[in-house]
Amino acid sequence: MRLLFRLSTLLLAVNGSLVWADSALTPVTSSPMDAARPSYNPSTFNPAMGLVLDAAASNTTVNRGSLDFRSAEMNFMASVDPFANIYAVINGTKDEVSVEEAAFMTTSLPYNLTLRGGRFFANFGRLPHWHDHELPFVNRPTSLDTFMGGEARGDGLELMHLFRTPFFLQGTLGAYNELGADNHRLEETAVPGSPGQTQGRPWGSFTYLGRLFSYIPMGDDYGVDVGLSEAVTPKQAYISGIRVDNQHAARSLSGVDLTFRYEPLTQNVSRKLIWSTEIFRNNELRNMGTPDAVDPSNNTYRRQTALGGFSYVDWRFARRWSGGGFGDLAEDLDTPAKVTRTYGLTLNFIPSEFQRIRLQLSQVKANDGTRADDQIFLQWFGTIGTHVHVFKDR
Amino acid sequence: MNLLSTIRTTLTVLVLFSAQAFATLRIVATTPDLADITRQIGGDQVKVESLAKGTEDIHAVPQRPSFLPKLNQADAVVLIGLEAEHAFLPALLEVAQNPNILRGKPGYIDCSEGLAPMDVPATVSRAEGELHPEGNPHYNFDPRKGPMIADNIAKGLSRIDPTHAALYAQNRDEFKKSLAAKQAEWKTLIAPLQGVKAVCHHADMVYFANYLGVNLVGTVELKPGIPPPPKHLEELAQLMKSEHVPLIIHEIQYPSDTAQWLAQQTGAKIADIATMGNAFPDSKTYLGMIDHNIRAIVAAVKAHG
Numbered sequence A: 001m002r003l004l005f006r007l008s009t010l011l012l013a014v015n016g017s018l019v020w021a022d023s024a025l026t027p028v029t030s031s032p033m034d035a036a037r038p039s040y041n042p043s044t045f046n047p048a049m050g051l052v053l054d055a056a057a058s059n060t061t062v063n064r065g066s067l068d069f070r071s072a073e074m075n076f077m078a079s080v081d082p083f084a085n086i087y088a089v090i091n092g093t094k095d096e097v098s099v100e101e102a103a104f105m106t107t108s109l110p111y112n113l114t115l116r117g118g119r120f121f122a123n124f125g126r127l128p129h130w131h132d133h134e135l136p137f138v139n140r141p142t143s144l145d146t147f148m149g150g151e152a153r154g155d156g157l158e159l160m161h162l163f164r165t166p167f168f169l170q171g172t173l174g175a176y177n178e179l180g181a182d183n184h185r186l187e188e189t190a191v192p193g194s195p196g197q198t199q200g201r202p203w204g205s206f207t208y209l210g211r212l213f214s215y216i217p218m219g220d221d222y223g224v225d226v227g228l229s230e231a232v233t234p235k236q237a238y239i240s241g242i243r244v245d246n247q248h249a250a251r252s253l254s255g256v257d258l259t260f261r262y263e264p265l266t267q268n269v270s271r272k273l274i275w276s277t278e279i280f281r282n283n284e285l286r287n288m289g290t291p292d293a294v295d296p297s298n299n300t301y302r303r304q305t306a307l308g309g310f311s312y313v314d315w316r317f318a319r320r321w322s323g324g325g326f327g328d329l330a331e332d333l334d335t336p337a338k339v340t341r342t343y344g345l346t347l348n349f350i351p352s353e354f355q356r357i358r359l360q361l362s363q364v365k366a367n368d369g370t371r372a373d374d375q376i377f378l379q380w381f382g383t384i385g386t387h388v389h390v391f392k393d394r
Numbered sequence B: 001m002n003l004l005s006t007i008r009t010t011l012t013v014l015v016l017f018s019a020q021a022f023a024t025l026r027i028v029a030t031t032p033d034l035a036d037i038t039r040q041i042g043g044d045q046v047k048v049e050s051l052a053k054g055t056e057d058i059h060a061v062p063q064r065p066s067f068l069p070k071l072n073q074a075d076a077v078v079l080i081g082l083e084a085e086h087a088f089l090p091a092l093l094e095v096a097q098n099p100n101i102l103r104g105k106p107g108y109i110d111c112s113e114g115l116a117p118m119d120v121p122a123t124v125s126r127a128e129g130e131l132h133p134e135g136n137p138h139y140n141f142d143p144r145k146g147p148m149i150a151d152n153i154a155k156g157l158s159r160i161d162p163t164h165a166a167l168y169a170q171n172r173d174e175f176k177k178s179l180a181a182k183q184a185e186w187k188t189l190i191a192p193l194q195g196v197k198a199v200c201h202h203a204d205m206v207y208f209a210n211y212l213g214v215n216l217v218g219t220v221e222l223k224p225g226i227p228p229p230p231k232h233l234e235e236l237a238q239l240m241k242s243e244h245v246p247l248i249i250h251e252i253q254y255p256s257d258t259a260q261w262l263a264q265q266t267g268a269k270i271a272d273i274a275t276m277g278n279a280f281p282d283s284k285t286y287l288g289m290i291d292h293n294i295r296a297i298v299a300a301v302k303a304h305g
Helices: A002-023 A032-036 A142-147 A195-199 B002-023 B032-045 B067-072 B089-096 B143-160 B162-193 B206-212 B230-242 B257-266 B286-304
Strands: A048-060 A064-081 A084-092 A097-106 A113-121 A153-162 A169-179 A207-218 A222-233 A251-262 A272-287 A301-318 A321-331 A339-352 A355-366 A373-385 B025-029 B046-050 B076-079 B108-110 B197-200 B215-219 B247-251 B269-273
Touching: A142 A272, A142 A301, A142 A321, A142 A339, A153 A207, A153 B067, A153 B089, A301 A339, B025 B032, B025 B067, B025 B143, B032 B046, B032 B076, B032 B143, B032 B162, B032 B286, B067 B089, B076 B089, B076 B143, B108 B143, B143 B162, B143 B206, B143 B286, B162 B206, B162 B286, B206 B215, B206 B286, B215 B230, B230 B257, B247 B257, B247 B286, B257 B269, B269 B286
Parallel strands: B025 B046, B025 B076, B076 B108, B197 B215, B197 B247, B247 B269
Antiparallel strands: A048 A064, A048 A373, A064 A084, A084 A097, A097 A113, A113 A153, A153 A169, A169 A207, A207 A222, A222 A251, A251 A272, A272 A301, A301 A321, A321 A339, A339 A355, A355 A373
């Protein structure tokens, strides 16, 4: 960790010297009119703020009827200084208020580098780093919840590089305590009183990410995004809450994402098609029985490989309307033969860029003998305050 | 010796070639019309690419990843400004990793500098639609703003390449002369448009209508950026009938069916106009864009009688 800290300090120092050199070239203007300008307002440097509200009405076979406040998400962003920005996303649900993201991001590192640090949604895949309300369906796909553990949230550092190639190619390297907002595999190293907490996290128990992302233009109206992601934890210290001293307790989560886009040059505000598919592969040592912390010899471990993924289409057929369908398959991480299947149709009414009403009909079929869940949702989403279009959420 | 001589000559040619290549400024403009003006002012010293092709809605140009290598390697970006490019440019600049073209840096050439904007909202609220807090950004359709655009581009190019400032100033003056000659021609053309009433799709015609002397009485959109509900269209048709509006200005990036419905309801004539250079075969340049738009509007008004 100290090494990473030193590295980031060094990069910031290099960056700083370059920016200072630049600033000498920036023209400085002043005029007699300066004196007539409004006096300094202390709120001038306050961050840009926004709030996103997500609510839904639902009727499902399993949970019956429900009117849900799903979340209210506040976001903040401002420049720290000429070298970095800070942004934060605070999310409140009916159960808790949590910091979803709070990170710094450099703005002018040399060599086409950007460094991000703190808590943020890691650059794994496409939808894993989207906030829930931005998803093209009401609920996060089962495959994402199973393989990633919710959003791709991580506490750590991430270095992105835009390659100087004639075509778009972006690379990412990251290191995190863990990956996945609801993934608690590695938090187990910090159970109070546990050796993990007192001894700190060994280097092998961090999760390391690599990603390559590119775009293939196909004429003026079509294009394909292609991404490859790999997240590796070299040695999981705990599995299902039981400390393991197995040198082969590595976990690998791989992902491929493909997104086909039809964005016509003319009238693209009322015609657009997105067809996106992501496939995940999880390979890790799993505890195949009931975890036994008292007698570790009672635990049986087996390396399992599971696959999952989803595909969806969203067709903007009018300025206010879009619709589509999705399918999701998720193998059970312990027993890959058990597959949860989800299918659905969506219809979106979009009164403006800042509001959306979604009707979703979906069915979840778990291959474990449980009854299929037939679902109907009516979701409302609205945003106020600052509004920015972010490249990674395109 | 022959081999050594060949290698030396090849290296010399390569060095000279690459020196020439590096001497050319790489400029990215957001629209084809701005790219055209930049080419005219920069001459041989610049290589200009446009992000938009010409038929897009400037507020909805997709954030194509293929734009990023261009922005990353650009010496400057030329833009309309006043948040016209909010849908794509800020997000792309954030990830293009080129600090020289960020806002406030020498390579950020905002063509709206020095503009006295119209439609500056007294209060900024989304209840009024997708407002531009700094004012209406669609000044580039008004040829009277052409000299200001040229001044800003020449100033920006000189800022990043002071050695050729005199050339840029000379080319800028040549561009202004061409524009002035066309304006004299257009003055006669637009004379019959004084006081003519019109509607347009988006609130993007205020500067152009002001130049033409056309009186805008409404927009197809309910508010800027907000698609029209049926009731609004019925009210707009009623208004057009009661005000005897002869002209529907149809910006080609928007669907034509609403304009056609209004034309059927009211008898008004439609003028298909460009909001960027290169939108029509005869509007590849900045002057071509304005020329096309003026002639389309004059023809529509004349057809109405």
